[in-house]
Amino acid sequence: MTAAYILRRFVSSIVVLFTVVTLVFFAVRVLSGDPVTAMLGDHATAQAVQSMRTRLGLDNPMYVQYFGYLFGLLHGDAGRSISGDIPVIQSFIEVFPFTLALALGSIVFGLLLSIPLGVLAAIKRSSLLGSSITLLSFVGVSIPSFVMAVTLLLLFGSLVPILPVMGGGDLSNIPDFLRHLILPVLSKGLITAAVLARLVRAKFLVVLGEDYMKTAAAKGLSRSRILLKHGLKAVLAEISTMAGIELAAMLGGLVLTEVVFTRPGLGKLLYTAVIERDYFTLQGGILVFCILVIGVNFLADVVCVMVDPRLQYD
Amino acid sequence: MRRTFKIYRLMRSNKRLRAFCRNKLAIFGTSVLLLIVTMAIFAPLIAPHSPYEHNYALKIHSPSNSYIMGNDQYGRGVFSRIVYGTRSVLQIGLLTAVVSAVVGTSIGLVAGYAGGTVDRLITAGVDVMMSFPPMILGIMVIAIMGVGLYKVIWAIAISLTPGFIRLTRVAVVSIKHTTFIEASKAMGASHIRIIGKHVLPNISDTILVMFALWASKAIIAAASLGFLGLGVQPPDPEWGYMLRQGMELLYCAPHMVVFPGLMIVLLILALNALSDALRDVLDPKTLT
Numbered sequence: 163m164t165a166a167y168i169l170r171r172f173v174s175s176i177v178v179l180f181t182v183v184t185l186v187f188f189a190v191r192v193l194s195g196d197p198v199t200a201m202l203g204d205h206a207t208a209q210a211v212q213s214m215r216t217r218l219g220l221d222n223p224m225y226v227q228y229f230g231y232l233f234g235l236l237h238g239d240a241g242r243s244i245s246g247d248i249p250v251i252q253s254f255i256e257v258f259p260f261t262l263a264l265a266l267g268s269i270v271f272g273l274l275l276s277i278p279l280g281v282l283a284a285i286k287r288s289s290l291l292g293s294s295i296t297l298l299s300f301v302g303v304s305i306p307s308f309v310m311a312v313t314l315l316l317l318f319g320s321l322v323p324i325l326p327v328m329g330g331g332d333l334s335n336i337p338d339f340l341r342h343l344i345l346p347v348l349s350k351g352l353i354t355a356a357v358l359a360r361l362v363r364a365k366f367l368v369v370l371g372e373d374y375m376k377t378a379a380a381k382g383l384s385r386s387r388i389l390l391k392h393g394l395k396a397v398l399a400e401i402s403t404m405a406g407i408e409l410a411a412m413l414g415g416l417v418l419t420e421v422v423f424t425r426p427g428l429g430k431l432l433y434t435a436v437i438e439r440d441y442f443t444l445q446g447g448i449l450v451f452c453i454l455v456i457g458v459n460f461l462a463d464v465v466c467v468m469v470d471p472r473l474q475y476d
Numbered sequence: 477m478r479r480t481f482k483i484y485r486l487m488r489s490n491k492r493l494r495a496f497c498r499n500k501l502a503i504f505g506t507s508v509l510l511l512i513v514t515m516a517i518f519a520p521l522i523a524p525h526s527p528y529e530h531n532y533a534l535k536i537h538s539p540s541n542s543y544i545m546g547n548d549q550y551g552r553g554v555f556s557r558i559v560y561g562t563r564s565v566l567q568i569g570l571l572t573a574v575v576s577a578v579v580g581t582s583i584g585l586v587a588g589y590a591g592g593t594v595d596r597l598i599t600a601g602v603d604v605m606m607s608f609p610p611m612i613l614g615i616m617v618i619a620i621m622g623v624g625l626y627k628v629i630w631a632i633a634i635s636l637t638p639g640f641i642r643l644t645r646v647a648v649v650s651i652k653h654t655t656f657i658e659a660s661k662a663m664g665a666s667h668i669r670i671i672g673k674h675v676l677p678n679i680s681d682t683i684l685v686m687f688a689l690w691a692s693k694a695i696i697a698a699a700s701l702g703f704l705g706l707g708v709q710p711p712d713p714e715w716g717y718m719l720r721q722g723m724e725l726l727y728c729a730p731h732m733v734v735f736p737g738l739m740i741v742l743l744i745l746a747l748n749a750l751s752d753a754l755r756d757v758l759d760p761k762t763l764t
Contacts, residue, residue, distance in 0.1 A: 174603075181604045189620060300752075304744040306696045308703050308716075309737045312723055316734075320727045414609025418700055422723070432612070433704060436619045444619055451612045459607070 164471055168464055175460045182452045183235065187228055190445050218244075218442075240449070241442035243435075250446040253431060260330045261416060261427040263339070267347040269409045272354030277401065279355070280362025281394065284370060287363075295359065302356025307415045311349040311422040318345055330425040346423050350415070354408055361404050365397045372396070399470035406462020410455040496757045505750035512743055516562040523556035527713045536729040546731035548721060554735055557713035561736075564708045565695055565715060565743065568629055572694035575633040576640045577687050581679075584644025588652060589671060598641070605638035614697055618706045628707050632697045636690055643686060647679040681758040685751050692747035699740050715740050 198214045199206070215221045218241075219230065234240065240250040279295050286292035319327045331342030369375065370393065378388045417429030424430075432447035434440070496502050515522055524542065525531075531551035539546040545554035587598035608616070617631035651657065652675075660670055701707035702716025710717060715736045722732030 178600075178604055178607055182607055185604065186616070189616065300748070301741075301745065304692075304748050305741055306699055306744065308700060309719070309740055312719060312726070312733055312737065315723070316726055316730055410609065414611030414613075415700070417611060417615065418703060421704065432615065436615055436706065439619075444616075448608070448612055448616050451609055452607045455609055456607045 164467055167467060171460055171463050175456050179453065179456055182456075183232070183449060184228075186445055186448050186452075187231055190441055191224065191227070235449075240446040243443045244438070244440045250442050253443065254428065254446060254450055257426045257428060257431055259333060260425055261420070261429065263343055264346050264350065264416060264419065264425070264427065265409065265413060267343055268350035268354055268412060269405060271347055271351030272358050272408070273401075273405055275351070275355035276358035276362055277394075280359040281366055281389070283359065283363040284366035285389070287367070296363065299356040299359040299363075302353055303360060305353060305356075306418075307350055307353055308418040308422055310353055311346070311419050314345050314349050315422060328424045330423075330427065342425070346419050346425060349422075350412060350419055354412060357408055358401070358404060362397065362401060365400050366393060369393050369396045399466050402465045402469060403462055406458055406465070409462075410458045413451055413454055413458075492757050496753065499753045499757060501749040502753035502757070505746045505748075505753060508742060508746035509750065512562050512746070513566065515559050516566050519559050519563060523553070523559040525553040525556040527552060527557045527560040528711055529553075529556075536725055536732070538729070539731055545735045546729065548718070548732055549725060549729075554718070554732060557718060558715065558735060558739055561713040561715045561718065561739075564625060564712065565698065567625070568632065568698040568708075569691040569695040569747075571629050572632045572636065572698075573687050573691040575629070576637045576690050576694075577683060579633075580637050580640025581644050581683055584641045585648055585671060585675065587641070588645040588648025589667070589675060591652075595645075599645070602638045602641050602645075606642070608635070610635040610639075610693075610697065611700060614701055615704070615706065618701065623706055623709055625708050625712075628698055628701055631701070632694050635697065636693055640686060640690060644679065644683065647682045648675060651675065651678050681754075685755045685758065688747055688751035688754060692744050692751065695740075695743060695747070 198211050198218070198220060202210060202214060212221075219227060222230070231241070238251055242249055243253060276299075279299070283292045283295035283299070287296075315327050318325050325344055326342050327345060329342060331339040333339055375388060375392055378392050379385075383391075416427065417433050419425070420427040420430040421433055428447060428450055431443065432451070435443035435447055529552060531547065534540075534543065534547040534551040536549055537543065537547040537551070543553045543555065545558065548554055548557070583598060587595045605613070613635035614631045617634055618627065621627045621630065657670060657674055660674060665673075698707055699714075699716035699719075702714040703720045705717065705720065707716055708714035718736040719733055719740070722729065722736065726733060
């Protein structure tokens with residue numbers, strides 16, 4: 163039953179992905195006017211424009227271009243970047259580890275911080291500790307990620323210059339790579355932690371009022387055992403869904419974090435593509451982000467059903 | 477019977493109003509928002525200098541008596557630019573929230589109420605749109621359409637509306653099968669009447685809460701796009717872009733970053749407080 167559900171979710175993910183590819187292709191082609199004029203500028207000679215068109219295959223009919231693009235994608239070819247003539251896929255693969263480390267680092271940091279804090283805020287909700295956690299997480303969700311990033315930059319760039327504030331470090335040198343990861347992860351992770359802590363608190367408050375918690379207490383179980391075994395377990399499925407949603411929501415914001423810390427990454431690449439009007443990279447970048455979101459949503463659903471099989475009927 | 481019901485409704489709404497006025501979050505949110513709206517309306521009276529007036533003698537000058545938040549790299553007053561910046565920020569927040577709410581509520585209502593194929597089609601469309609991270613969708617729309625205040629509003633509205641549709645649909649579906657809706661159906665009420673008289677009033681609370689939340693999301697998105705240089709274009713003052721310019725001079729002129737940053741956070745805090753307060757007041761079930 164669970165396997166059938168997962169298969170169904172997988173097929174629908176593929177359909178969504180295909181629609182996204184089509185949508186992005188036509189949005190970029192049809193709505194953005196002529197990419198060649200945009201790239202070469204208004205003063206380009208007609209000859210230059212024509213040779214560029216031929217090189218990019220833009221003088222073919224739209225459907226030929228579209229099927230050509232689809233065929234290319236299925237063979238791992240998303241075109242070449244306009245500026246550097248590098249295969250788009252290659253430039254994404256090069257920066258992917260940086261973005262992956264940042265995204266995973268932030269979500270793990272967020273989870274590690276938010277679960278204990280959220281639970282604590284729910285248990286001690288009328289004490290000073292509980293209300294300060296609630297207040298702090300409320301402030302946290304109201305800070306846009308780039309404001310947080312610039313604040314950290316200001317703090318660690320001039321006042322406590324112990325951590326690198328620019329670049330992504332060297333991939334082959336793990337300690338260096340990790341050191342460069344700390345501030346970007348903090349800037350995303352603190353906000354993620356605030357968002358998740360609010361949700362954990364709300365869910366945990368509901369669970370605290372459930373009858374089975376009273377039953378567990380009446381049986382004479384210790385308080386920590388009740389909270390961990392019965393309380394936390396009940397909210398775990400929801401936390402995994404929330405973490406998935408949060409991870410997907412965070413991906414777009416990575417553009418800003420990567421720009422602030424001048425880190426190489428998918429977001430930075432996409433941003434540069436927009437500025438340089440590099441349409442193939444832009445198109446590829448948007449697709450990569452969508453694939454990540456669709457993948458994360460799929461995984462979150464699968465994890466959720468594994469943890470709590472009742473949810474597949476929703 | 478009808479009159480008693482009306483009086484009861486009035487009393488109930490007054491009770492809610494009283495609860496809203498006593499709510500600390502509501503007081504905070506409303507006062508900050510009023511302050512910022514006042515700044516936007518009376519900007520020429522409040523701002524001591526023109527937001528465009530260059531004063532090269534005072535380039536990146538720290539806060540002083542005549543420029544209380546200091547000067548930027550062209551010697552323009554940061555405070556004056558912040559005051560004028562409220563205009564674009566509020567326009568974007570309000571207009572985007574209105575577009576999202578109107579379009580989102582209509583489509584969500586149709587999907588949730590009609591059900592069947594219509595619902596499946598709309599839900600599939602929303603799923604596709606929501607597989608774009610909102611920021612990426614915004615950047616894509618800007619890359620295609622170009623920059624400018626109204627294009628930013630479109631970009632953000634397009635990226636935020638799918639979420640509104642989804643939540644409205646859920647709200648509609650959850651009340652569609654209640655007994656009172658079925659009763660009015662059995663009494664022969666038309667679809668328009670059921671939607672207008674029963675469905676809409678029952679989801680209006682949810683929509684109001686979401687409206688405040690979406691305004692805050694829109695403002696974050698606008699400031700983020702501005703920060704990337706893809707939002708409101710210079711020389712018009714915009715908080716996100718001011719922060720970006722300050723970042724380039726971060727260590728010699730921190731005031732260029734600190735004040736716009738604080739204003740963004742303050743406004744988002746106010747809107748989130750309002751949305752939380754509305755939720756607490758309108759829906760006592762979540763009062764935990």
